Amino acid sequence: MSEAQMREILTPLADLLNNPAGIKEISPELMAKTDFRELYQSLAVIREFALTLSRGDLSTKLNGKGFVVAHLKALQSNLRHLTWQTKRIAQGDLIQRVDFMGDFSDSFNSMVEALAKTQADLEELATTDPLTKLENRRSFFDKGQRCIEQSRRYEMPMSVFVLDLDHFKKINDTFGHHGGDQVLRSVAEIFRTSFRSTDVVGRIGGEEFSVILPEEDAKRAQMVAQRVMEQCRSAEIELEDARVVRFTLSIGVAQLRANDKNFEQVVQRADDALYAAKRAGRNRVCCLDE
Amino acid sequence: MGLDKKERQYKFSWDLLGNIELGRPNLGQNTRLEVYRLMQYTFRDVLEKRFGTEAADEIFYEAGKLSGQEFYRNLIGEQKNLDEFVLCLQDILKELGIGILRVEEADMETGKFVITISEDLDCSGLPETGFEICTYDEGFISALMESFTGKEFRVKEIDCWCTGDRTCRFEAQAL
Ligand SMILES: [Zn+2]
Numbered sequence: 001m002s003e004a005q006m007r008e009i010l011t012p013l014a015d016l017l018n019n020p021a022g023i024k025e026i027s028p029e030l031m032a033k034t035d036f037r038e039l040y041q042s043l044a045v046i047r048e049f050a051l052t053l054s055r056g057d058l059s060t061k062l063n064g065k066g067f068v069v070a071h072l073k074a075l076q077s078n079l080r081h082l083t084w085q086t087k088r089i090a091q092g093d094l095i096q097r098v099d100f101m102g103d104f105s106d107s108f109n110s111m112v113e114a115l116a117k118t119q120a121d122l123e124e125l126a127t128t129d130p131l132t133k134l135e136n137r138r139s140f141f142d143k144g145q146r147c148i149e150q151s152r153r154y155e156m157p158m159s160v161f162v163l164d165l166d167h168f169k170k171i172n173d174t175f176g177h178h179g180g181d182q183v184l185r186s187v188a189e190i191f192r193t194s195f196r197s198t199d200v201v202g203r204i205g206g207e208e209f210s211v212i213l214p215e216e217d218a219k220r221a222q223m224v225a226q227r228v229m230e231q232c233r234s235a236e237i238e239l240e241d242a243r244v245v246r247f248t249l250s251i252g253v254a255q256l257r258a259n260d261k262n263f264e265q266v267v268q269r270a271d272d273a274l275y276a277a278k279r280a281g282r283n284r285v286c287c288l289d290e
Numbered sequence: 291m292g293l294d295k296k297e298r299q300y301k302f303s304w305d306l307l308g309n310i311e312l313g314r315p316n317l318g319q320n321t322r323l324e325v326y327r328l329m330q331y332t333f334r335d336v337l338e339k340r341f342g343t344e345a346a347d348e349i350f351y352e353a354g355k356l357s358g359q360e361f362y363r364n365l366i367g368e369q370k371n372l373d374e375f376v377l378c379l380q381d382i383l384k385e386l387g388i389g390i391l392r393v394e395e396a397d398m399e400t401g402k403f404v405i406t407i408s409e410d411l412d413c414s415g416l417p418e419t420g421f422e423i424c425t426y427d428e429g430f431i432s433a434l435m436e437s438f439t440g441k442e443f444r445v446k447e448i449d450c451w452c453t454g455d456r457t458c459r460f461e462a463q464a465l
Contacts, residue, residue: 065418065454073449074456077406080394093373 009036016043042066049076058083094119129203131181132188140202140210144263147200147212151256158256159221161211162270163228166248166282168207179239183247186237194228210267218255218289225251225285233283248283250274255289302356304364323387323411330412330426347425354426358433366437372396375438387411394459401441401464405431406449408457418454422447428460435462 008030015023031037045064049072052060058080062073078100085096094116098105127139135143144160151158165171165187172180184207191201191209200212213221229251237245252274254266269288277286310319337346365382369375380391389407396403408414412424428445435443441464449459 070454070456074408077392077394077457077459080404081392081406084393084395088373095373095377 013040013043016047042069045069046072132184132203134188135200135202137202137204140200140204141263143200144212147214148256148263151214156215157217159213159216159218160254160266160270161225162252162267162274163209163249164274165207166250171245171247175239175243175245179245182239183237183245187232190231190235194231218253218287221253221255222285222287225253229285250277250282251285252277253285253287302360304360350425351429354429355433358430359437362434362437369438372398379434403435403462404459406457406459410451410458413451413458416452419452421452422450423452424450424458431460431462439464
C-alpha cells in the first residue's frame with residue numbers, strides 16, 4: 001500500500017477521533033468497503049456519544065455495538081440510575097446508596113447519610129421535650145389523634161391519663177429550678193420503665209404529663225395508674241447535691257367514648273378527673289367514667 | 291390443548307423446590323452456574339426444534355412469569371411503596387446471585403419503568419448472538435411488576451449482553 005492510499009484510509013478515521021470540525025468528504029469507493037464502513041460507523045457513533053455524554057444529555061439512545069460502545073452505554077446507564085436515585089432522595093427516600101462510581105459513591109453516600117442524620121435530629125427536635133425526652137405537647141396530641149383512629153378501626157378500647165406532680169411549686173421553692181428539673185427528669189425515667197413500649201408518654205405542661213394506653217379500658221387503666229402512683233410515692237430522687245426529694249402525684253383517668261369528637265375531648269375528661277383527684281386531697285387516682 | 295387439572299403431573303408449587311437442608315447435607319444450596327445455563331439452553335434448543343422460535347420464546351416468557359409470581363409471593367410479599375419494593379428486590383436478587391438491579395426510570399402514573407440488570411444470571415458472558423436472549427427474565431420481571439402494582443405489564447428486553455451490551459436493559463409498560 002502506498003503512503004497516499006494509507007493516508008486516504010486513515011485521515012477520515014483520525015478526523016473522527018481528533019478533528020473538532022468533523023470529517024471531510026470520503027470517497028464512495030472507500031465507503032463501499034464493508035470493513036472500512038463498519039469501523040468508520042462505529043467510530044462515528046462513539047464520537048457522537050462522547051459528545052452527548054459530555055453535554056450531560058442522558059436520554060440519547062446509542063445504537064452502535066462493540067466493546068467501547070457497550071461500556072459507554074454502561075456508563076450512561078449508571079448515570080441514569082444515579083439520576084433516578086437523586087430524584088428519590090429529593091422525595092425523601094434516604095435509603096438510596098450508590099455503589100458503582102468509585103470515590104464519588106463514598107462522597108454521595110456520606111452526603112445522604114448526613115441528610116438522614118439531620119432529618120432524624122430535626123424530627124427529634126420537633127417531637128421531643130428537651131428536658132425529659134418524652135413526646136412534646138404537639139407530637140403527643142398528634143399521636144393521640146392517630147391512636148383514636150386505630151382503636152376505632154380495630155374496635156379496641158383506649159384510655160388516657162393526665163398526671164400532675166403534687167405541690168411541685170414547693171419542690172421548686174425548696175430545691176430551686178435546677179432541682180425541680182432534675183425531679184422532672186427522674187419522673188420521666190420512672191415513666192419510661194413503668195409504661196409499655198406501646199404506650200405514648202408526653203409532657204404537656206410544666207409539671208403535667210399525659211399518657212395514652214392503647215387497648216386498655218378505664219378499669220384496667222386505673223389499676224395501672226394506681227401502680228404508677230405507688231411507684232412514684234416510694235421513689236427517692238437523689239439530687240446532685242445529695243439531697244433527697246420525695247414526691248407524690250395525682251392521676252386523672254378517662255376512657256375513649258364513642259361520641260368523642262377528638263383527642264382533646266378525652267384529655268379534657270382526664271383533666272377533669274385529675275382536678276377531682278386534687279380536690280379530694282391529692283396523691284390519688286380518679287376516674288369520672290362509668 | 292391443556293390438560294385438565296386431574297391429568298396434571300407437574301403443576302408448580304413452591305414445595306417442589308424441596309427441603310435442601312435435608313436433601314443436600316454436604317453440597318448445600320450451591321451449584322455451578324453452568325449447570326443452570328446448561329439446563330436452560332438445552333431446554334430452549336429442544337423447545338425451539340419442536341415448536342419453533344416464537345413458541346419457544348413464549349413458553350420461556352410464560353415460565354418466567356410463573357416463576358416471578360411465586361418468587362414475589364414466597365420471597366418478597368406485601369411492600370409499602372416503590373422504594374421499599376426496589377430495595378427489597380435489589381437485596382434479594384443480589385443475595386441469590388440473580389443479578390444487580392438498578393432503576394433508570396420509574397413512573398407510577400404512566401406505568402413506564404426502565405430497569406437494568408448487570409451480571410445477569412441468564413446471559414452475562416454469553417457469545418454475542420445479535421438478539422436479546424433474556425426472555426425468561428422478561429416474564430419474571432412482568433410478574434414482579436404485576437404483583438407489586440396489581441396492573442398487567444408487558445416487558446421487553448432492549449439491550450442484552452448478547453446484543454453486545456454489558457448490562458441488560460428492560461422496558462416495562464403497564465397495559
Ligand atoms: Zn440479557
